[in-house]
Amino acid sequence: MTVRTSHVVPFQDVTELLAATGARVRNSVPLAGLTTLRVGGPATVADCESVEALVATVRTLDAAGIPVLLLAGGSNLLISDAGFGGVVVRIATRGIEFSEAGVTAEAGAAWDEVVAASVASGFGGLECLSGIPGSAGATPVQNVGAYGVEVAQLLRRVRLLDRKSGEIRWATPDELGFGYRTSVLKHSDRSVVLAVEFALRPDGRSAPLNYRELAAALDAAEGETRPAGQVREAVLRLRAGKGMVLDAEDHDTWSAGSFFTNPVVPTEREAEVRAAIAKYVGDVTVPAYPSVAGVKFSAGWLIERAGFGKGFPGTPAPARLSTKHTLALTNRGAATAEDMLALARTVRDGVAERFGIRLEPEPVIVGSTL
Ligand SMILES: Cc1cc2nc3c(=O)[nH]c(=O)nc-3n(C[C@H](O)[C@H](O)[C@H](O)COP(=O)(O)OP(=O)(O)OC[C@H]3O[C@@H](n4cnc5c(N)ncnc54)[C@H](O)[C@@H]3O)c2cc1C
Structure with missing residues (x-):
């Protein structure tokens, strides 16, 4: 998908407009510093560390007709050298909460922290998605997947802010049009993901191993399961060998x-x-x-x-x-x-x-x- 920008909105106007939202507004931030490709020119950035600030900021900018670019981990964005003329809303919420049946994470929670905490809490299901950079809230956007597992398989529901109606509600996976590396969220500015909820395996076993390279690394037959922690370690090793785990030195x-x-x-x-x-x-x-x-x-x-x-x-x-x-x-x-x-x-x-x-x-x- 290609996002187009319009003219640059004056910083002072944005600061005044967002004064009551709880967002921290910064001027001329080089977006290269917020993306894993480390390219991208400057923009005004509104950092939102609470769900309330995120909702109020997006609603206010939308009402004022100012173009919004949602950015969380910046690991799936290629931003032009000219930067972005509207406001980059940086999703920096962090909460992760476990229940008996799974995990709920705020959109800005680091995805790999969600996976690591799930495994450490004795849950299985997400381990094949270990080491993927970025945020929990972005995972349904392109139906993140790796080593034979996609988030659509485990997602129970997604909390969405509908930018047209202003409504906030939980949506079920069947509403999200999941496909290979895509969903209705990827091709539209309509919604902000505020939180995601995953159903996990309480027995601490992995999802069935359906990816030959991973099964071989674990000396397992395809379709077998293993303790989630073992699978996480194997996935992280395989990913690191391909340069698919972030390392500032590499x-x-x-x-x-x-x-x-x-x-x-x-x-x-x-x-x-x-x-x-x-x-x-x-x-x-x-x-x-x-x-x-x-x-x-x-x-x-x-x-x-x-x-x-x-x-x-x-x-x-x-x-x-x-x-x-x-x-x-x-x-x-x-x-x-x-x-x-x-x-x-x-x-x-x-x-x-x-x-x-x-x-x-x-x-x-x-x-x-x-
Ligand atoms: C080294 C490396 C390895 C990777 N490996 C994989 C992999 O194995 N599998 C895979 O699927 N992907 C992989 N990716 C891609 C990327 O990590 C994922 O797509 C990730 O989910 C992006 O999350 P993010 O928070 O960085 O999103 P961003 O880059 O910040 O945003 C990506 C898009 O999602 C939108 N968006 C972000 N948050 C929200 C939200 N809360 N609500 C609505 N829209 C939102 C943004 O506007 C943007 O359009 C990899 C990337 C890197 C750098």
């Missing part, structure tokens, strides 16, 4: 995670795509999996086979593919948003030219287009 993690989603090709195009791949790379086994809408190919495999190997295009380019994982576009320290986008275009167009598949970006792009 530029391979200065990313938005996977930059492209795995493309789903309609069944009627499968033979054509396979022929294009065979023509370019020869007769090899192509990783592909059945999916509801057709056949899902591996974006990372396609990128690598299209000629964009790990670390592409090499030193001294400021934006490069991760040296650990071709699917992550990384900032080597001095990249701009435009550098990131230029690399993304090169990779996307190269894959399209060779294999006839158009890769779609996973992060939300703000103020620019791919």
Whole structure:
């Protein structure tokens, strides 16, 4: 999804407007410092540390017609070098609460803290989603998933502020249109997630292990379960090996995670795509999996086979593919948003030219287009 900005709203006006909301308003904040890609120009930022402040801030800005960008962990955002002309509402609520049947987290709670606390409290279910950066409230936005589990499978309900009607209510998963890395929340400005609630396993066992690499790492057959803590450790190890756990010292993690989603090709195009791949790379086994809408190919495999190997295009380019994982576009320290986008275009167009598949970006792009 691409979010467009309009003209810059004067800081003084915003400060006065939000005076009674409980938000802390800051001027000319470099958004690079609030995103894991570490790119993005300046904006006025309203930090909201309570649910009340968050609701009052969004309602006030909406009533005044000022464009809002919701930002929590900044791990799925690519913000342009021009920054954002409206107000960035930074969701910094923190609460996490357990009941007998699961966990409720405020939107700004760090996701991995929710997972770690669940495992430590003797609950199973979320362990495959260990180590994913960002906030609890963003997890339903793109139906966050990893190692064979998606949040949609465990989510009991989501507390939403409806920005059109002003209503606050709990919504059930069937209202949220979940799909692979998407939901109705990802393609709309309509709602703010205020809290999420997950049903967990009280026996402390993991979800059934459905991902071959993870099952193998645990010496388990696919479909078996293991103690949730063991699975969490294994997931964190596997993720770290791919640069998929944030580490400020490691530029391979200065990313938005996977930059492209795995493309789903309609069944009627499968033979054509396979022929294009065979023509370019020869007769090899192509990783592909059945999916509801057709056949899902591996974006990372396609990128690598299209000629964009790990670390592409090499030193001294400021934006490069991760040296650990071709699917992550990384900032080597001095990249701009435009550098990131230029690399993304090169990779996307190269894959399209060779294999006839158009890769779609996973992060939300703000103020620019791919
Ligand atoms: C190293 C790395 C590894 C990753 N691995 C994975 C992975 O394995 N699986 C996966 O699915 N993702 C992965 N991601 C992507 C990212 O971590 C997730 O999408 C995460 O849920 C984003 O959370 P956030 O709080 O950082 O969202 P942000 O980047 O702050 O926001 C993302 C989008 O959600 C919107 N949003 C945020 N909070 C709310 C809210 N409360 N209500 C409504 N809208 C909101 C924003 O406006 C924006 O459009 C990875 C990212 C990185 C950097």
